[in-house]
Structures are given as C-alpha cells and as structure tokens.
Amino acid sequence: MKKNIKKDYRVSSKLIHGPELMTKQWDFSHHVVPPQSSSVTYAVSSAQRGAAGFIQFANAQDVNERPILIYDRLEEPNRNMLEERIALAEGGEMAVAFTTGMAAISAVLGVLTRTGEHIIAHHTLYGCTYSLLANWFPRDGKNVTFTNLLDIQKVMREVKKETRVIYLETPSNPILEIIDLGELRKAVDKINSKRKPEEKINIVVDNTFATPFCQRPLSLGADISLASLTKGIGGFGTDMGGVAVGPKELRTALFMYRKDFGGVLAPKSAWPTLVYGLPTLDIRMRKQQETATKVAEFLENHPKVARVLYPGLKSHPQHAIAKKQMIDCDGKFAPGSMLYFVLKGKPAVASKSSSIIIDYLAKKSLVITLAVSLGMIKTLIEHPSSMTHAAIPINEQEKFGIDPGGIRLSMGIEDACDILGDLDTALKLVK
Numbered sequence: 334m335k336k337n338i339k340k341d342y343r344v345s346s347k348l349i350h351g352p353e354l355m356t357k358q359w360d361f362s363h364h365v366v367p368p369q370s371s372s373v374t375y376a377v378s379s380a381q382r383g384a385a386g387f388i389q390f391a392n393a394q395d396v397n398e399r400p401i402l403i404y405d406r407l408e409e410p411n412r413n414m415l416e417e418r419i420a421l422a423e424g425g426e427m428a429v430a431f432t433t434g435m436a437a438i439s440a441v442l443g444v445l446t447r448t449g450e451h452i453i454a455h456h457t458l459y460g461c462t463y464s465l466l467a468n469w470f471p472r473d474g475k476n477v478t479f480t481n482l483l484d485i486q487k488v489m490r491e492v493k494k495e496t497r498v499i500y501l502e503t504p505s506n507p508i509l510e511i512i513d514l515g516e517l518r519k520a521v522d523k524i525n526s527k528r529k530p531e532e533k534i535n536i537v538v539d540n541t542f543a544t545p546f547c548q549r550p551l552s553l554g555a556d557i558s559l560a561s562l563t564k565g566i567g568g569f570g571t572d573m574g575g576v577a578v579g580p581k582e583l584r585t586a587l588f589m590y591r592k593d594f595g596g597v598l599a600p601k602s603a604w605p606t607l608v609y610g611l612p613t614l615d616i617r618m619r620k621q622q623e624t625a626t627k628v629a630e631f632l633e634n635h636p637k638v639a640r641v642l643y644p645g646l647k648s649h650p651q652h653a654i655a656k657k658q659m660i661d662c663d664g665k666f667a668p669g670s671m672l673y674f675v676l677k678g679k680p681a682v683a684s685k686s687s688s689i690i691i692d693y694l695a696k697k698s699l700v701i702t703l704a705v706s707l708g709m710i711k712t713l714i715e716h717p718s719s720m721t722h723a724a725i726p727i728n729e730q731e732k733f734g735i736d737p738g739g740i741r742l743s744m745g746i747e748d749a750c751d752i753l754g755d756l757d758t759a760l761k762l763v764k
C-alpha cells in the first residue's frame with residue numbers, strides 16, 4: 334500500500350526529509366540535501382510577473398502557494414523550506430523566521446500591539462526579553478505589567494481593556510517555572526468571548542527551552558509559539574535565528590513587519606538549521622534529556638545542594654503541569670534538557686560557592702563549558718544573576734525567584750558519566 338507522506342510518517346522522519354519529497358517552495362528533487370541558496374535578488378521574466386510577486390507577497394496567506402521570488406528580505410528558498418518544516422514540528426499553520434530569537438519576539442509583539450495597548454508578561458523571562466518589555470516598549474507608549482502567571486486568577490485581575498497579549502516562557506528562563514497553558518486559555522477565552530476580534534488577547538509562548546520535541550504550545554492553548562533557533566532547534570551553536578509559528582492570518586503582518594524592520598533570517602543561517610539542526614532535534618533532545626534527568630537526580634541527592642529545579646523531578650513545584658504539557662511525539666513525558674540549582678548556605682555563602690564551582694569547571698572541565706546560550710550539543714553552565722539575566726535589577730531578580738547564586742545548566746550530548754564526574758569534583762571544592 335502506498336504511504337501518504339503527510340499522514341503515515343512520524344514528525345521526526347519528516348523533519349529529516351521534509352513534509353513532502355519535493356517542496357512547492359523549490360524543486361530540488363535531484364539533490365539529497367537541499368542546495369544552499371544565496372542570491373540577494375531574483376530575475377523575473379516580465380514587469381507583470383514582478384508586480385504579481387509583490388501582490389502575492391502582500392497577501393501571503395496561502396503557505397502552499399509557490400512564491401514568485403523577488404528579493405531575499407521578502408522570501409527566499411532555504412528560509413521558506415525551514416519555515417515549512419518548523420510549522421510542521423510545532424503543529425502550526427505557518428512559520429516566519431527572523432534573524433534572532435529577539436527579532437522574532439519583537440516582531441510578534443510589534444504586530445500584536447499598538448501605542449496605548451497593554452501586555453501582561455510573566456515575571457521571570459530571559460533577560461533581553463525583560464529588557465525589551467521594561468525599557469523599550471514603554472517608550473512607544475506600550476504598557477507592560479510583569480506578574481506571576483502561576484496564579485492565573487491574579488493575572489486576570491491585571492487584565493485591562495487595552496490588554497492584547499499575555500506573554501510567557503514555559504519552562505521559564507532560568508528557573509524553569511511551568512505555566513498551565515490550558516488553564517490560561519480557559520481564562521483568556523472567557524474575556525475574549527466578550528471582545529471584538531481586534532481587541533482579543535493573544536497568548537504568546539516562548540518555546541525555546543522546551544523545543545517542539547518536548548512541547549507544542551499551539552496544541553495546548555497558545556495563539557503563537559515562538560523560539561530562538563539559536564538554541565535547541567539549531568542545536569550546534571553555529572548560527573543565530575528566531576521563529577514565530579501560528580495561524581496563517583498572521584503571516585502577512587509578520588512578513589510585512591519583517592520586510593520593513595529588516596530582521597530577516599539570512600539563508601546562510603537558515604540552511605544549517607534546515608540541514609543539521611531540525612533533522613537531529615529528536616535524537617539530540619532524547620540524549621540531552623536523558624543526561625539532564627541523571628544530573629538532576631544526582632544534584633537533588635547531593636548534600637551540598639539546597640534545591641534543584643528540573644520539570645522531570647517530582648519535587649518540581651509544577652511537576653504535575655509539566656507532565657500534562659511536556660510530551661514528546663511518542664506520548665512520553667519530555668521534561669527537557671535545562672536545569673537550575675542552588676547551593677546550600679545563606680545567599681552570600683551560596684553565591685561564593687557557586688562562583689567557586691563555575692570557575693573551576695570553566696578552567697578544568699572538558700565537558701562543561703562556561704558560556705551563555707543553551708540547547709547545544711555541548712553542555713553549558715552559567716550564572717543567570719550576573720550573566721543572562723543581568724538586565725533585571727537584582728532586587729527584582731530575588732523577588733521573582735532568581736537566586737544570587739543560582740546556576741543554570743544546559744545539557745549537551747557528551748557522556749553523562751564525564752559530566753557527573755566533573756560536577757562531583759567541583760562540588761567537593763565547596764563547604
């Protein structure tokens with residue numbers, strides 16, 4: 334019996350081969366690997382076809398339509414193919430790719446809000462997202478309320494008639510809080526049912542930590558799922574990128590925003606993500622997650638560690654919600670590759686101890702690298718309070734649960750014994 338490519342193959346296989354053997358975006362049927370495309374501009378056979386290209390771009394609703402290519406900043410074959418494949422992985426109608434994760438976040442929020450409108454955001458977020466919302470949006474008259482999205486009733490009390498977006502990361506960076514998307518959806522639907530379509534509140538989820546391997550926010554209640562491609566999806570740490578996935582009605586607005594603000598993903602960065610990143614997402618994440626589980630259990634049982642935050646641990650405050658929404662394509666619990674831990678002792682002592690551990694690993698460990706970023710094949714360690722989250726004032730950090738001495742780990746694909754061995758040695762150095 335002939336197989337139906339769209340229905341009969343698993344997502345992990347389609348991420349290697351593409352959703353179709355020959356994409357409508359580009360005919361590369363004789364190539365086993367899609368050719369790397371590199372052309373700033375495209376020749377058109379007539380002025381009429383050029384005009385048709387612009388009209389088509391401005392009405393970019395149908396993602397399956399073969400584009401008339403005009404100019405790299407509008408549409409481009411490698412990027413189009415990547416977008417098609419990410420939409421498939423996230424279970425969305427369309428995806429639009431940007432130059433970085435931050436460009437994707439600013440475009441989504443830029444498209445969904447106008448001056449005078451309001452955004453509610455979870456209080457722990459990646460530092461630059463916090464800075465975008467705290468420092469830049471208010472300059473354009475867009476108001477932002479940071480609140481605790483773990484308490485959905487409290488969030489609903491913060492909703493104003495101008496509120497257009499509820500923004501969150503789940504798991505959140507860096508302390509891996511898990512927000513119940515189903516409950517949030519129900520609460521937002523109640524409000525939206527009394528609003529005009531243009532005034533409705535959109536739930537926007539940054540899925541960077543989980544990746545679509547662990548979680549597909551659109552299926553859980555989000556309107557838009559976005560991610561930094563620089564991280565788990567790219568996986569190898571060679572290229573930056575960002576993506577927004579959602580309903581096809583938003584595609585034109587995101588395309589137009591990207592065209593005019595210019596944050597378009599370069600084809601030279603789309604290609605490795607298409608050829609190396611996405612096809613290996615499944616296999617990388619399985620290994621990274623297996624190691625994260627071992628490391629989380631090791632740290633939780635270590636006498637010098639005060640607490641470990643990993644969604645896979647029963648002790649995680651939102652473990653039950655994580656089990657509900659972090660599910661891989663086999664239906665198995667997929668708590669991801671990120672974890673956060675705090676050492677014992679008063680804050681000043683714990684902070685000093687974490688510096689000793691981090692500095693030791695930076696100098697002596699082959700398998701644990703002191704560096705920001707995450708989701709790579711290499712295990713990375715960092716100190717969020719002074720590094721990734723330095724943009725958040727220190728008193729706010731503590732209020733939101735970011736410990737001065739907290740340590741974030743992003744597990745790679747090295748041998749787990751080597752990682753555990755180096756962590757064990759480092760922990761012996763502190764009291």
Ligand SMILES: Cc1ncc(COP(=O)(O)O)c(C=O)c1O
Pocket residue numbers: 433434435436459462502506539541542560561562563564573574575706
């Ligand atoms: C959760 C999260 N979202 C977004 C970003 C921004 O991504 P990029 O560095 O690709 O702009 C980061 C970066 O670390 C992140 O951790």
